[in-house]
Amino acid sequence: xxxxxxxxxxxxxxxxxxxxxxxxxxxxxxxxxxxxxxxxxxxxxxxxxxxxxxxxxxxxxxxxxxxxxxxxxxxxxxxxxxxxxxxxxxxxxxxxxxxxxxxxxxxxxxxxxxxxxxxxxxxxxxxxxxxxxxxxxxxxxxxxxxxxxxxxxxxxxxxxxxxxxxxxxxxxxxxxxxxxxxxxxxxxxxxxxxxxxxxxxxxxxxxxxxxxxxxxxxxxxxxxxxxxxxxxxxxxxxxxxxxxxxxxxxxxxxxxxxxxxxxxxxxxxxxxxxxxxxxxxxxxxxxxxxxxxxxxxxxxxxxxxxxxxxxxxxxxxxxxxxxxxxxxxxxxxxxxxxxxxxxxxxxxxxxxxxxxxxxxxxxxxxxxxxxxxxxxxxxxxxxxxxxxxxxxxxxxxxxxxxxxxxxxxxxxxxxxxxxxxxxxxxxxxxxxxxx
Numbered sequence: 001x002x003x004x005x006x007x008x009x010x011x012x013x014x015x016x017x018x019x020x021x022x023x024x025x026x027x028x029x030x031x032x033x034x035x036x037x038x039x040x041x042x043x044x045x046x047x048x049x050x051x052x053x054x055x056x057x058x059x060x061x062x063x064x065x066x067x068x069x070x071x072x073x074x075x076x077x078x079x080x081x082x083x084x085x086x087x088x089x090x091x092x093x094x095x096x097x098x099x100x101x102x103x104x105x106x107x108x109x110x111x112x113x114x115x116x117x118x119x120x121x122x123x124x125x126x127x128x129x130x131x132x133x134x135x136x137x138x139x140x141x142x143x144x145x146x147x148x149x150x151x152x153x154x155x156x157x158x159x160x161x162x163x164x165x166x167x168x169x170x171x172x173x174x175x176x177x178x179x180x181x182x183x184x185x186x187x188x189x190x191x192x193x194x195x196x197x198x199x200x201x202x203x204x205x206x207x208x209x210x211x212x213x214x215x216x217x218x219x220x221x222x223x224x225x226x227x228x229x230x231x232x233x234x235x236x237x238x239x240x241x242x243x244x245x246x247x248x249x250x251x252x253x254x255x256x257x258x259x260x261x262x263x264x265x266x267x268x269x270x271x272x273x274x275x276x277x278x279x280x281x282x283x284x285x286x287x288x289x290x291x292x293x294x295x296x297x298x299x300x301x302x303x304x305x306x307x308x309x310x311x312x313x314x315x316x317x318x319x320x321x322x323x324x325x326x327x328x329x330x331x332x333x334x335x336x337x338x339x340x341x342x343x344x345x346x347x348x349x350x351x352x353x354x355x356x357x358x359x360x361x362x363x364x365x366x367x368x369x370x371x372x373x374x375x376x377x378x379x380x381x382x383x384x385x386x387x388x389x390x391x392x393x394x395x396x397x398x399x400x401x402x403x404x405x406x407x408x409x410x411x412x413x414x415x416x417x418x419x420x421x422x423x424x425x426x427x428x429x430x431x432x433x434x435x
Contacts, residue, residue: 099133161222167210186287204241227258
C-alpha cells in the first residue's frame with residue numbers, strides 16, 4: 001500500500017458486508033495492519049511538516065551505485081538520516097566530506113519497508129567545517145607542531161613477529177577480522193588481546209592505558225595493533241583524543257593503527273608507525289603469507305637450479321674449448337720436443353761451465369806463480385832476512401834507519417829474533433853506543 005485515505009473516504013474504504021461504525025485501529029475488532037499504520041504515519045508527517053531548511057554536520061556519507069547519496073546530518077545532541085537523490089546530487093557542485101557543515105532544504109519521508117523516516121534533501125549547500133572537524137584540525141596543528149606526526153620517527157615493523165598485542169574491544173568485529181586473516185597467513189604467531197572500550201566516554205583513556213600495559217608485558221611483544229571497526233566520526237572520536245596520540249608516540253613497541261575503514265583517518269593513524277586501512281589489512285602488513293613465502297622459496301630454488309645449470313654448461317663449453325687446443329691435443333709430441341730442447345740446453349750449459357771453470361783455474365795458477373816469484377818468503381828462502389823496528393815495526397832497509405841501542409826484530413825463513421844494535425857502520429865508519 002502506497003497511501004492511506006482518512007475521514008469519510010476511509011470509512012467507505014473499510015466498509016464490509018456489514019456496516020461498521022468504529023474507525024480502523026480504534027478497537028481490537030478492527031486492528032490496523034503494519035502497512036496501514038506506516039501509510040497513516042507517512043501521510044501525517046508529510047501533511048503536518050512542510051518543507052523546511054536544516055543545518056548540521058555531515059557524517060557517514062555513502063554514494064550508492066545508482067548515484068544516490070545517503071548521509072547523516074547531526075549536531076551535538078541528535079542526528080537524522082538523509083538522502084539526496086541522484087537528480088538533485090548532480091546539481092550540487094561541491095565535494096561532500098565527513099565533518100562538513102551543510103545547509104539543506106527538504107522534507108520528511110517515511111520508508112515503509114523498514115518503518116523508518118528520513119530527510120529527503122532537495123537542496124544542499126556547504127557551510128564550512130563542523131564542530132568536530134574544527135576540534136580535529138586544532139588538535140592536529142598543535143600536535144603536528146610538536147613533531148608527533150614526523151615520518152622520521154616512525155619505525156619499521158618486524159619481518160616475522162612471534163607475539164602481537166591488540167588493544168581493542170574483544171566483542172568487536174576488528175579482532176575477529178584480524179585473527180581470521182592472521183591465521184590464514186601466518187598461524188604460528190600468538191596474539192594477546194588487551195581489552196579496552198573503543199567508543200564513548202572514557203574510551204580514549206582505556207585505549208591509552210592498554211598501550212601502556214602492552215609495553216610492560218614480559219616477555220616483550222614484537223608489535224602492537226590499536227584499532228576498531230568502522231563507524232561515524234563520533235564512534236571513532238576516541239582515537240582522535242590527545243591521550244591516545246601521546247600513548248602511541250611513547251610506545252617502545254612499533255604500533256599499527258587500524259581504525260575504521262579506508263576513508264576514515266584519525267590522529268592515531270597519523271601518529272602510529274604504520275597505518276592500516278582496516279584491521280584485516282593490519283594483519284596483512286604485520287605477517288607474511290606462508291603460501292606466498294613457499295611460492296617465493298620455490299621460485300628461488302628453481303632460479304638457483306637454472307643458474308647452476310647454466311654455469312655448469314658454460315664451464316663445460318670452456319673446458320671443451322680448451323681440450324680442442326693444440327696444447328692438449330698434441331701434448332705428448334710437444335712435450336717430447338721441449339724435453340729434448342731442455343736436454344740440449346743443459347748439455348751446453350755444462351760444457352760452457354766446465355770450460356769457464358778450467359779457464360778460471362788456469363788463470364788463478366798463473367797469478368799464483370807471479371805472486372810467488374815476487375813473494376818476500378821466496379827471497380827469505382834464498383838466505384835473506386827482513387828487519388823491522390821492534391816497537392814501531394817500521395821496515396829497516398838502511399843503516400841510517402837505526403842507531404846504537406835500538407831494538408830490532410829480524411825475520412828469517414823459519415822464525416824471527418830480537419836484537420840490540422851495539423854500533424852502526426856506514427861505509428867503513430863505526431858508530432857505537434859510547435858516542
